[in-house]
Amino acid sequence: MRILRKFFTIYLLALVFHLSVNAQIPANYYSGTETINGQELKTALFYIIKDHTALSYADLWSAFYYTDRKPNGKVWDMYSDKPGQTPPYEYTFFSDQCGNYNSENDCYNREHSFPKSWFNDANPMYTDMFHLVPTDGYVNGKRSNYPYGRVGTATWTSLNGSKLGNSNFPGYTGVVFEPIDAYKGDFARAYFYMVTRYQDKVANWNSAMLNHTSYPAFTAWALDLLMLWHEQDPVSQKEIDRNNAIYYDYQGNRNPFVDHPTFAQRIWGTLDEILIFSSQPILNAVPGNLYSYTITTQLTSKNKSTITITCEEQPNWLTFESTGSGTALLHGTPELSDIGISDVILKATYLEQTIYQSFSIEVTETEINYPPVFGDIYFAPTTPYDYESVTVYAEITDPNADPIDAELKWGITSTALNNTLLMTKSEDIFSATIPPNSNGTTVYFKIIASDDNDGESQSSIYNYSVTTTEIVEHQNCLSSIYAHCSNNNRAISIYNNCFAIHHVKLYSLAGQLLYIKEVKGYNNPTVIEIPELKPGLYLLKINNNTHTKTIKIFIR
Numbered sequence: 001m002r003i004l005r006k007f008f009t010i011y012l013l014a015l016v017f018h019l020s021v022n023a024q025i026p027a028n029y030y031s032g033t034e035t036i037n038g039q040e041l042k043t044a045l046f047y048i049i050k051d052h053t054a055l056s057y058a059d060l061w062s063a064f065y066y067t068d069r070k071p072n073g074k075v076w077d078m079y080s081d082k083p084g085q086t087p088p089y090e091y092t093f094f095s096d097q098c099g100n101y102n103s104e105n106d107c108y109n110r111e112h113s114f115p116k117s118w119f120n121d122a123n124p125m126y127t128d129m130f131h132l133v134p135t136d137g138y139v140n141g142k143r144s145n146y147p148y149g150r151v152g153t154a155t156w157t158s159l160n161g162s163k164l165g166n167s168n169f170p171g172y173t174g175v176v177f178e179p180i181d182a183y184k185g186d187f188a189r190a191y192f193y194m195v196t197r198y199q200d201k202v203a204n205w206n207s208a209m210l211n212h213t214s215y216p217a218f219t220a221w222a223l224d225l226l227m228l229w230h231e232q233d234p235v236s237q238k239e240i241d242r243n244n245a246i247y248y249d250y251q252g253n254r255n256p257f258v259d260h261p262t263f264a265q266r267i268w269g270t271l272d273e274i275l276i277f278s279s280q281p282i283l284n285a286v287p288g289n290l291y292s293y294t295i296t297t298q299l300t301s302k303n304k305s306t307i308t309i310t311c312e313e314q315p316n317w318l319t320f321e322s323t324g325s326g327t328a329l330l331h332g333t334p335e336l337s338d339i340g341i342s343d344v345i346l347k348a349t350y351l352e353q354t355i356y357q358s359f360s361i362e363v364t365e366t367e368i369n370y371p372p373v374f375g376d377i378y379f380a381p382t383t384p385y386d387y388e389s390v391t392v393y394a395e396i397t398d399p400n401a402d403p404i405d406a407e408l409k410w411g412i413t414s415t416a417l418n419n420t421l422l423m424t425k426s427e428d429i430f431s432a433t434i435p436p437n438s439n440g441t442t443v444y445f446k447i448i449a450s451d452d453n454d455g456e457s458q459s460s461i462y463n464y465s466v467t468t469t470e471i472v473e474h475q476n477c478l479s480s481i482y483a484h485c486s487n488n489n490r491a492i493s494i495y496n497n498c499f500a501i502h503h504v505k506l507y508s509l510a511g512q513l514l515y516i517k518e519v520k521g522y523n524n525p526t527v528i529e530i531p532e533l534k535p536g537l538y539l540l541k542i543n544n545n546t547h548t549k550t551i552k553i554f555i556r
Helices: 036-049 058-068 137-143 181-197 222-233 237-249 263-267 474-479
Strands: 108-112 132-136 151-157 165-166 175-176 291-297 308-313 319-324 326-330 340-350 353-363 373-381 390-397 404-411 419-422 424-426 429-434 442-451 454-457 461-465 482-486 490-497 504-505 513-518 527-528 536-543 550-555
Touching: 036 181, 036 263, 058 108, 058 132, 058 237, 108 137, 151 175, 181 222, 181 237, 181 263, 181 442, 308 319, 308 326, 326 340, 353 490, 373 442, 373 461, 373 536, 404 429, 404 461, 419 429, 419 482, 429 442, 482 536, 482 550, 490 504, 490 536, 490 550
Parallel strands: none
Antiparallel strands: 108 132, 151 165, 165 175, 291 326, 308 340, 319 326, 340 353, 373 390, 390 429, 404 419, 404 442, 424 429, 442 454, 442 461, 482 490, 490 527, 504 513, 504 536, 536 550
């Protein structure tokens, strides 16, 4: 077994991605994730990291020696360590393994930071090193299988300041365990890994932090907490070294949220201040025909005039023009002598962020037909009741600009998607509605898109679970709620006779939360002001803590 003993210089440069913390990331490991976000990005990462070598539980003792060793050679126990200070105690590898314990400083054991009872002690989660760490046995026992959280009044405090007590974090009041600030980000990124690596299983796990879905997977309060910890405690060299050791010497997979911390924001947050290429390059050209690729970038809610795009490499037959506001044009007409493959490298810069888009253009004598390309795929509601239908939205484009047809295949097992729905189109957004299903049913679906030149693409298989029915008498009432834009698209008027609204959330079709507003009192209509948004289709979720209504709304 090869053990890494090198020291690395870490540069905060975004090569292909927005932010790369680790110079050890294998080339092309995250290929294909550059321009996708939300549920689609989470699913792409699942397929990248889902196959790993599982260790035995006994193997963890020796593995910890290489993944969790302090510079002084002692066990790196996050439940007893006090960074920058003298810890209350330290453990020696192997000789201080548990055994029995009666108090702190007796022995160290193997902590499932993501408690094993949540997934019924099943493999391969049981020995996945990305959430297993060495910790004091007594503190581990005190933590039990309580969720992580923010403690109000502590009922017990460890010698390094970790706490046990009731949560005072909005949305949850049960008993929680709170590690010290220096390691909160470590545990948050371990949790992001777990719900991504086990996306196909997480909906069946049980915890106050999970919501029985594959996406977003977390309950609202847990996601808010983990995103806060992830932001406040950035990736450390300790995590980078551990990620490398697990990848190269043990499991053969990586924690994407250590390699690219912005993945968390791109999956569960908004895209404010994150620069990406939002256009897909055209990869084929024909001699004598004009090639034209309009380059666009995305930086939500920011002035895109400050984005600079340059072309670092291109064939002689192409001309690059910067057209301002984060856009550019690559165009030209190849000749017969240009037949072959040419490389193109584009560079975009915004403040300290630098990203690249690299691709190859193949010039051939006959035009190549490329199949349709999927963009964002989203469905609502994500956790339907048994009388609710679910509408699936998909952004589908064709590189050759051919007309596209799309159908949605669905069923109650992933291997038998026997029901077919034709999807309707509005601009590049296709949609279809799956009828209601009974409580406890898991519904699976995929989308098949085809063009007029026999090009065909299939999406990944998505799923959702149907939950317990709401009170039946609310069904007709909920269906009567509607909303429309007012005040020059700077406000939304909501008409309802059902309940006093508690809060309203506005989402993009990709599932990105764009705006949240708490509502006080009962008004009909309820009018909320919204930020300036680009024209398009959005999802408005209206909630009163016990009932939720999701409405499509078009902002012009």
